[in-house]
Amino acid sequence: MHPILLMAGFGLVVLASVLVAPRRASVEGFFGGMQETGRAPGLWVLVLSQVTTWIFARSLMNVAILGYFYGIWGVLAYAAYYGSFLTGGLIVDRLREGGAGSVQDWLQARFGAVGVTAYNVVIALRLLSEVFANLLVVGLIFGAVLPDTGLAHPAAIVTVAVLGLAYSAWGGLSASLRTDVVQMVIFLVVFLAALLALVTAPGFEIGAVLTAEGTSGAWNGQVLLLVAFLQVFSYPVHDPVMMDRGFIADRATTRAAFLHAFWISTLCIIGFGFFGIQAGLAGAEYEGQLLGTWAAMFPAWVFAALMLSLLVSALSTLDSALASAARLVVEELRLAPRSLGAGRVAMLAFMGLGAALTLWGNQSLFDAVAVSGTASMFLAPVLVVGLIMGREVALWAYLVAFGVAMLGAVAYFARDGLFAAILPEAHKYEQLLLICIAVLVTGFAAVLTGARQRA
Template identity: 70%
Template sequence: MISLYVIAAFAVVIVFSFLIAPRRASVEGFFEGQVAGCAPGLWTLVLSQVTTWIFARSLMNSAILGYYYGAAGTLAYAAYYLSFLTGGYIIGQLRACDATSVQDWLGARFGAVGQGTYNAVIALRLLSEVFANLLVVGLIFSAVLPEMAGAGTVAVVVVAVMGLAYSAWGGLSAALRTDVVQMLLFLAVFGVAFLYLVASPEFSFAAIVTSEGTSGSRQGWVLLAVALLQVFSYPAHDPVMMDRGFIADRRTTRNSFLHAFWLSALCILAFGVFGIHAANLGAAYEGQLLATWSGMFPTWVFVALLVSLLVSALSTLDSALASAARLCVEELRLAPRSLAGGRVVMVIFMALGGALTLWGNSTLFDAVAVSGTASMFLTPVMIAVFVFGWSVPVWSYLVSFSAAIIGAAAYFLRSADFMVSILPDAPKYEQLLVICVAVLVVGFAAVLIGSRRVAD
């Protein structure tokens, strides 16, 4: 019965998405998000930013980290949403330089090397977005249809095809318009579930705030430190956020980032409460918390949580595909700037992202940790230029980039024998903190030395 409710509710969301998507597509709308020649308004941008950043993987991460590490774990993940403030600052600096994208700015300073290294990182980021959200879809349907072999795989294929269908029709304009509806649906459905939770007799805000989860809060505080180290560069390597920073006037853009910060942070913290509450009740961890919740809440609350996750997954998929089309067509020039060119790119990215779901890695935070570490090469460079006005040489940029990529690889391969002998004998998040500090030390040293030599 639960499966029927989930399928029916999600089918309604998909139908609404098709109805809201623009009936007629244009090249400007596909790549620039314009509708009838006009840029999107403030709340279209706000809701689009929020729904693409509180995607299914993030909601699950927040709940899982809350379950294991209590309030500290959920707070650590919410700290990544400070990216809206740092991202707004970065966009403001780029537009003050008359840059039209991060690639434009990097190309002016570091040439093809700057653009090529950045594009490689964000291409992997976009693939991970498609993969991770399809993975959550598969996990949900595997949980609600345990008796059906391959239910998760079938769901992944169906959602991939449906999401691709309306995304490829309208591109960025379709993503923006459907994001608004999907976000409003998310807030309504999730809001009802959250109100039920806080009104239940066993719920206590004091217990939530002081909870240390099932594994103690130490690793949660470590993750908070990691998030604060990564949060300056993190938004710069997210093309979905950066693309939305150049499609409206500066005042609208600045305000959209501010509103997106508090709204998305509240959603992440609220979803994390469900994980913390499960730990406080002593519930056993099962299947990314999905099976845990099914035994904790009434059917309608459980369905509301699952539909919230599915809506957020769908909204992220269309935005990731729109950004992938823009990257390959406008920045890499791998396809003609036409509707057909953009659609071909979307098909390729969806196919590759779907194929990655067969890889079998269900540790959702790892993708965040690896991509966040890889993005840290931008922190020393942007701080040097934006804050101090220094001129950074190409070799300094490359040293910072190399340090970040090596750091990301080290965390990803931390279980390999050769990495075990190098990394400290500590929990993985403490290893990640050490790696992040090392990446920043090397990057800042290279930028400081290089900038001084240029000044001399």
């Protein structure tokens, strides 16, 4: 019965999203998020939008899988990335204090076109990975609930891609902000119902969950926690969805929004991780992305609620990623005039590429986080020295930090191929930790060498 309920519930979410999207689209609303009255979004619109775009389907699946294998340490490792709201809020406030209207503005003033281009390459890859990963989860969900229907996986991906593109392309960022609020409220209701069912179930013990070491032991979860701490300063800056929302309201509202988004999203991600931990404690066998495991563990309505919460988060992140993609192509890269048509074409291109990558067959989820997080680490020394310390950083030093970070990302991605002979024989997360340390040490060495006091 739950496949029908799931599809009906998701259909209602899509319908609600279409109904709350703005009826009239304007260029300022499409790219800048302005309401029809010309006002910036309020505090809780911004908070709920930030939270729902960061509690995306890939993250929910990742934290549950890490909780299954590495227990509470795996969950804490992934939750540590949500400290990005604190570091990202600090960086946005410092940028705005200096008069910058975006990360690109700040980079342009210090490193010119070369510096901005390097940054835009990273965030374009990030946006593409967001579309790909969330569509991938959609395909996995429908493949799990309709296992006997061979076309369920590709049909679901194409359907959600088309529906998400339809209302996103109508209103851009203003549509994304408004639908985020509705989608976040629905997500919280559905998710909290499932969480309540979990914690009140006879076999659930909070003490066991909080001390669980997972089916594979706690060590790799602890390693990932260290990786998260190394990446958490730079990680938010390469996420244009978060950064775009940092420049559309006044500074006081923005600071409060980042703070509230931090504690709400962190609690939600830890709560969702409990489902993975409990699956490990119950001795359930791991079946493809944990979905098959949950289907066997929980009552049909709980499983359907979990799947619906994943679908809602996927839809929310897709529309936000598309809005940021349009802004990147039109306002930052200036590849097309600032018009509704140009923004919609950019959205279509990113959705098409992301769907193609998903249908191609790649199934990796956490690797996308690890690769993009490593690539973003060139920003850490540049922002610490250039923004926080207020020193001038030479262009060559910026490019060295960028080159090393990209090399590190490629090394992790090709750890079983081209870089297998260079990396030590160890678990992939231990290899990732060593790569991150090498990237940061080299990047800071270059930036500090090429830094001088601002005249």
